[in-house]
Amino acid sequence: MKTPAISVIPPEIRCAQDYELAAQRSMAAPGYAYVAGGSGRDLTVAANLTAFSQWSVYPRVLRDVSGGHTRVTLARQTFLHPILLAPVAFQKLAHPAGEIDTARAARATDSCMVCSTLSSSLLEDVAQAAGPHKWFQLYFQTKREDTRALLARAEAAGYSTIVVTLDASIQVASARAMEAGFRMPADCVAVNLQTTNVGASVELAADDSRIFQGLMRAAPTWPELAWLMAETSLPIWVKGILHPDDALALKAAGVAGIVVSNHGGRSLDGAPASLSVLPAIRAIVGDDFPLLLDGGIRSGTDIFKALALGADAVMVGRLQMYALSVAGALGVAHMIKLLREELEICMSQAGCATLGDIGSGALLCY
Ligand SMILES: Cc1cc2nc3c(=O)[nH]c(=O)nc-3n(C[C@H](O)[C@H](O)[C@H](O)COP(=O)(O)O)c2cc1C
Numbered sequence: 088m089k090t091p092a093i094s095v096i097p098p099e100i101r102c103a104q105d106y107e108l109a110a111q112r113s114m115a116a117p118g119y120a121y122v123a124g125g126s127g128r129d130l131t132v133a134a135n136l137t138a139f140s141q142w143s144v145y146p147r148v149l150r151d152v153s154g155g156h157t158r159v160t161l162a163r164q165t166f167l168h169p170i171l172l173a174p175v176a177f178q179k180l181a182h183p184a185g186e187i188d189t190a191r192a193a194r195a196t197d198s199c200m201v202c203s204t205l206s207s208s209l210l211e212d213v214a215q216a217a218g219p220h221k222w223f224q225l226y227f228q229t230k231r232e233d234t235r236a237l238l239a240r241a242e243a244a245g246y247s248t249i250v251v252t253l254d255a256s257i258q259v260a261s262a263r264a265m266e267a268g269f270r271m272p273a274d275c276v277a278v279n280l281q282t283t284n285v286g287a288s289v290e291l292a293a294d295d296s297r298i299f300q301g302l303m304r305a306a307p308t309w310p311e312l313a314w315l316m317a318e319t320s321l322p323i324w325v326k327g328i329l330h331p332d333d334a335l336a337l338k339a340a341g342v343a344g345i346v347v348s349n350h351g352g353r354s355l356d357g358a359p360a361s362l363s364v365l366p367a368i369r370a371i372v373g374d375d376f377p378l379l380l381d382g383g384i385r386s387g388t389d390i391f392k393a394l395a396l397g398a399d400a401v402m403v404g405r406l407q408m409y410a411l412s413v414a415g416a417l418g419v420a421h422m423i424k425l426l427r428e429e430l431e432i433c434m435s436q437a438g439c440a441t442l443g444d445i446g447s448g449a450l451l452c453y
Contacts, residue, residue, distance in 0.1 A: 094417045103406060103425040104385040106418065110181075110409035117269035118180050122408045124263030125352030131360070132352030135383030138360035142392050142450045147438030155440035157430060159400050162322055162343050162377050164247070166220065167197045168427045169390065169400030169442060172407050172419075173351075173381050174224030174250065174326075176205030179275045181412035186213045189407055192419030194218030196427075201250055201402065204237065205277045214244035222248040224326070226255070228280075229305040231314070237279065238319055249319060250346065254327025254354045256306035257298065261353070309340070316341060324379075327354065329364050331371040344377030351382055351404045362393060366447070369397025387429020391437065394445045 322343035361382035
């Protein structure tokens with residue numbers, strides 16, 4: 088963090104995406120590069136954004152949208168709008184109050200906050216600050232007892248859903264962050280964990296791979312997921328799914344929902360854009376299976392496009408860090424309000440009164 092953020096919305100913020108530019112002033116350059124960057128050379132970060140610009144929205148006329156709303160029901164929970172706050176680690180990088188301010192903004196805007204395992208605030212404190220909608224994002228730990236302990240804490244703290252992230256067992260460092268000289272500040276730590284250094288303590292034989300036998304040794308497999316599902320009565324969502332065959336197998340395994348995601352381009356550099364694979368995943372899991380999308384959402388029109396291509400709702404990642412760095416809880420709440428209003432404007436102009444009215448026929452592909 089460059090300076091303590093002040094809780095004033097700068098006048099130049101007119102749309103949600105303006106927070107991206109404003110964050111370049113409120114965050115120190117290395118911290119901003121860490122948040123904005125992806126893995127490797129940012130191919131997938133770029134793909135996520137481009138995928139949205141390949142679609143345009145047909146305006147429709149003379150339709151009555153006066154009874155319109157953005158309510159959505161996801162796995163038996165009703166939300167006033169389809170915008171969730173994606174799990175984002177180390178939020179004290181953006182603001183001294185970190186995840187606590189994000190949780191306050193979630194409460195003020197009736198949004199669901201998904202608290203990261205790698206949160207820089209205690210998951211119990213985040214749960215207290217958040218509103219009624221709070222989910223916990225779980226990373227499998229090397230030892231089952233550590234995973235079980237996290238799960239038990241999340242249950243006790245009142246999180247209603249567990250989102251297991253499956254695509255980040257190994258992450259290539261961001262060239263952009265390294266070139267900017269990024270180092271995680273000493274006071275920004277994963278306070279919910281005993282250790283975050285999964286690959287470090289393993290003893291490797293001379294011909295062992297640092298990847299297969301090292302970093303990937305703790306990566307979850309199908310039996311681990313089955314074990315986890317048997318450990319809790321909470322619904323389990325999975326995050327980081329891009330292949331339709333994986334989506335189908337996960338549905339068959341009994342997960343409550345899927346987050347179509349490439350970790351905002353922070354995992355496999357060269358993975359497809361989340362939006363590009365969404366229609367195929369919707370087609371294979373069927374109309375009624377709960378699907379979220381994240382990756383590249385920067386406007387309400389992006390949300391409309393994601394819903395038109397098969398998502399029930401979306402999660403926003405980087406925008407929350409940008410808004411948090413600019414104006415703390417007020418900034419995050421304002422960013423969500425802007426996104427929601429942008430979505431409502433797009434819906435109205437496209438002649439859609441409810442989210443259910445949004446279909447693929449509303450879009451034109453270049
Ligand atoms: C700084 C940063 C930290 C993140 N930390 C996590 C995390 O702890 N767990 C997780 O599942 N995803 C994490 N993500 C990925 C987000 O949940 C989400 O998938 C991604 O940011 C969506 O793309 P967007 O930033 O373009 O909205 C992180 C993303 C960023 C930018």
